[in-house]
Amino acid sequence: MFKLDRKSMINGTSAFAASILLLSGCMDGSASNNDTSTKTVQVSKDGSVSNNDTSTKTVKVSTVGVYEIKNKTAIDGGVTYVKSDGIETAYRYNQQNIKGVSFGRVATANEIKAWDLDALPDGTGLPEGEGSVEDGDELYEAQCASCHGDFGGGGYGYPQLAGGNQDKDKNGIVITLKNQRLEPGMDAPKRTIGTYWPVATTLFTYIRDAMPYATPKSLTSDQTYAITAYILAQNGIEIDGVEMDDEYVLNAEKLAKVVLPNRDGFYPNIDGPTGPADVKAFFADRAKNIGSGTRCMTDCKDPGMDGKTEATVMKIGYEMKDVVPAYSTVRDLPPEIENSLISKAEKQYNESCKLCHATDNMGAPALGDIDAWHELMLKGKDKVVYNAIHGMGGMPAKGGNADLIDSDVKLIVEFMIDSSKKKH
Amino acid sequence: MNKEFQTEELASVSRRNFFKRTATVSVAAAATILTPATVLADDENIMHHTKWGTTLGDEINKNPYGVPSKYEHNVVRRTSALMSSAGDMHAAISMTPLHELNGIIVPNGLHFTRTHNGVAHIDPTKWRLMIHGLVEKTIVLTLDQLKRYPSESKVLFVECPSNGAAEWKGPQFNSVQFVRGMMSCSEWTGVRLKTIIDELGLKPEAKWMLAEGSDGSEMSRTLPIEKVLDDVMIVYAQNGEALRDEQGYPVRLMAPGWEANLCVKWLKRLEFGDKPWYAKEETSKYTALTASGKAIQHFYALETNSIITSPCPEVPWTDLKKGDLVEIEGLAWSGHGTIRGVDISFDGGKNWVEASLKGLVLPKAWTRFSYMHKYDGKPLLLQSRSYDDSDNVQPTVNQEKKVVGVEGVYHRNAIHTWAVNAKGEVNNVQIRS
Incomplete structure (x- = not known):
């Protein structure tokens, strides 16, 4: 254990140096006009934050939870920890030889065929079969419309499948997706299959695996193609330049050719040989791509999106109180629940x-x-x-x-x- | 929307009446301390024998599987129609009562739950796990066979990336349970996936893994190989016992620090491939739309985050008197690594002091923080800000909004604010412009 402690402390010191750099000054000379509320602040001895001199700002180094880091840019932008001498962070791990531990058996070809149903965007994995928009219409009315609304238009609280304006701006961005509800009453971005989803094979796989909601996996491949065709048609999708009218028959080959309007609406890139590396590069620059804070300690400014307006206090406008069971922290005997009745x-x-x-x-x-x-x-x-x-x-x-x-x-x-x- | 913070207004923020218990305690406490000791009334609870001290208790094993005291019946998960489709509670979420918890382990019955097609009930003797695709050898395992592999246990938080999503456009719930309750932390036991994969032999062209559930929604997600070979586990136990049905009994995937949605429950299949699958829950949902009109996909790790759990709207300071030394307590966590520290602000983020971490400080686990505060009855805007060993610092609402906007739904980790008024009542507010 002593060995671990020393190692942790040494590493902790160097790793901590980096985080001290995050302490930004926020001391740009503007006088603070804080009133009563700021006077309640007690600067702790541990924190030892000085009032005026940025250079004296220090934070007491702590070794709790400081572990040896192997890699600071894991694919998610986080750290990877060193695993050695039977120790990984706070945990000891099994150092015995586990090579050769093997249970279970090989899967049969039929078993893999029975379970390996998820299709890739290029159509790999789609089953044989076909279905027309017209057949899909009938199936949709009977099995889907009660939740997803007529023509996929929503309205019952379940996801809306079709509708929304697919128009794009000059940069190829679907315009509705730029909507931001910064103030009450502003329009929401419309997220339907036609405006938001990137690929159409997802729709087929999901319907076949997970729908209808109360009776999943009850549709045949033909029925699934038909419903997929109907929903794509309601979204005004064309396949190879052909409009999907009532007689249009969808199959695997045609489904793989669908290019949904928002195909390029997602980042970072995950496709092709550089996919994982592109993801890693994206998450490595968190401050730019996701947003990150700074460890300002005194007289901190917090300007808004315009870079000028200081933050103020926003209270609850309309409180969501409809919770089940109702809020209570009381310690008493529960009401008799007459389950027997x-x-x-x-x-x-x-x-x-x-x-x-x-x-x-x-x-x-x-x-x-x-x-x-x-x-x-x-x-x-x-x-x-x-x-x-x-x-x-x-x-x-x-x-x-x-x-x-x-x-x-x-x-x-x-x-x-x-x-x-x-x-x- | 109120643009001006005024202390008088803060003091008059609407009352909640579900704290009758603390109000009563407050009166009792005041009476006890302010009155000279000589005229103190004797406490009935001390002066008389109790019912439980004068009768025979229950037989030793009346409850072969123990249950909480019946006086604790309000310590439960809660949900709201807002957390569902049309109030349908089969595709919904229930929240952990953070204000009632101690330490970093959540009792299994209080672990938050998210389902896409109801809670599945799997017969463990009929459960099978298949691993196939770009591996040299495929495998089918029964539960008993999976448990034959060497096991490991880790304390890890599990968080829905929608945690706090109701707050993107402003505060909505006056409750810590609903503000941050889509998360829990448990000790998980299972097999490190690499142990099995090494034996099967991964083909070099394998870049992605599909994990698929066996519930009605066949919840499936794509994970990159780097993570799979690092710390991903296949777990069958939670806090020493089998997973609860709500957590994916008998087996779920555990991707430490990553979206709970990636920790696929009721797991049935792992397939290795050279391309991502574009499953429904990694395209139409669990992608974060930004102000640019484009959305972040494959958004894996939960950011560094923190929340003060005492005080909070459910546990206010209405029983305190001026001069009391009181502990501010809360939880910090990061999917990127280990919590390095937490700062506390009393003035809405203008000035900060360092809190102390306490208890176990583990990677990708809840970490408790504490700050001893001398209560003086003045209104406060109380905040916590965590930072981790990947140099990730929790952003303000404005800092987060500036980069990703307010329509992203997922991965919200902005600094949270509780407004404590002159009466010690605590309300949910946001500091933003």
Whole structure:
């Protein structure tokens, strides 16, 4: 341990010299006009910050948490620590020979095929299959519109997929993305597939893996191509100069050719043989590229974007108080929660059905909506239960929870009917 | 928007009424100390036998898995519809109650949680990890087989890069839990990925690794090889026990210091390739749009950051009297390395003094700081500013805004300000122009 301490201290001293340089003066002669609030400041003995002479500013060197650094420009702009003699920073590590430790087995070709589905931007990995904009329209209306809005236009709180102005400025920047809400009431940058996303293969992979939201991985490759085609068409995307009309059929080859409007809207470069080196160079210059502070200690100025206006105090304009559970730091006994009064059906409703049926936002009859359920019941209860078990329109079979048995679904439907009756 | 800071106004900032407990304590404390000792009332809690001292307690193993005291029922994660899509709590985030925590380890039940398609529940006997792509030999591991590899444990913070995102355009939540609660710190145990990769043999053309989750969202992200071969782990334990479902049971990736989103939960697949994948969560999201109209991508490490947790809106100074010596306490952390120190300002950033670090000071972990302050009842604009061993210093709101604007969503690490008024109440404000 003594060896570690000495090494740490030696390194700590040299590493610390660099950080002392960060103490900037901020002593440009302008008199401070601070009033009452600054008088409460106590300059600590440890800090030993002098009042007028920049050259005497020192900070007491501490060795806590100072570890031997191998590399100060890791790919993320941070440090890499030395690993030697069984020690890496504060940790000891296993120095025994672990070469030859090997468990598990080789993956089969079929297993890799089953799981390796993510496509690269050049189309590598896209499956066979095809789908038309028209087929996509039908699938989208049934399975996607309840969350993402008609034509991908959003409006229900879930991501908007299409829309937004794709016009660019003379430097090729999508103009809406330059919007900055510096004051209340200013326009937000519009981030849709057409204005923001860099590549289209992402859309295919994501829909196939993660959508529809409540029943992911339920779409075939053909269906996924169709929905992808429909969403690209709603964004006005052309492929090889061809407009995507209703009859347009998308496949792997055509999808790989899509160039989205914001393809060049991201930095640092990650593509090609220099990708990782470009990332490293970018994060090495943090002050310029990301923004960094300075360790000014006295009479610090903090001008704003115009370089002149000093910072002032901004208070909460509209406080977000809608938190669950409500704020409390009280130490008392919890209120009795009458869990026993919630039926199994209601619990299962909460787990599998509430997502869509809590409100009518998703097009489903909302729990407690007397009129909607009255209309539904005109079909007869058996038919309503049948539809719940087998699915109907945008509603997946059993609400997407295949683990529910038919008799459970029946009880859930009965709970929903009971909860949506006129109360006497 | 208020452009002028006036102490009188600060004192009249709207009251919160959820601190009744401290108000009561305040009255009691005042009575105890100001009244001459001879006329002090006797405390009922001392003068009478207690219920718990005069009855038989529970049997030893009534709770085979222990639970917190029921009096601690308000120490919980909290969420808000603002942290979700349309109030749907399957793709949402819950916040760690930073004001209730001590030390640097977060109890597993209070670890913040982010999900993109609900919390998955994986049968560990059916879980498989596949590693393939540009490796000499592919591998499929069961959980038991993964645990056969030599393990290592590290204390690391995990932070959502959206932590503090509600504050880009100004203060919104009057709560430390919502201002900075999208993070936690635990001791994680698992296998260093390099241990397995060395055995499989990485092909020289491999530059990137795709990590993919097995939940409904198949959360996937691309990481550069340099990091993978440095300190990335595949972890199966958190603070001595199996990962919680919310943290990716049975196995998640752990990329120390990097976006929690890169620490893919419910991990199922690692693929090595020569090109990045452009997954949905590294293109449409987790990219930081700047004022130029272009966005920073592959934004890996969380910046150096800090927050004062005492006082804060939830833990105010309303029970203090002038002359009390009180500890200002908080957390500092950096994904770039190790916290070197923290400075404190009482006047909104004009003048600074050095705080002390205390406890364990570990790389890419929460670090506690402390400053003993003589309370004098005057309004304060309290700030903390951390710096790390990569020479990264926490910026002011203006310094950060100047480079990246206010629409980036991710990686916000500007210096935070608590306004302490004359009553000792604490409110969230921002120093900005």
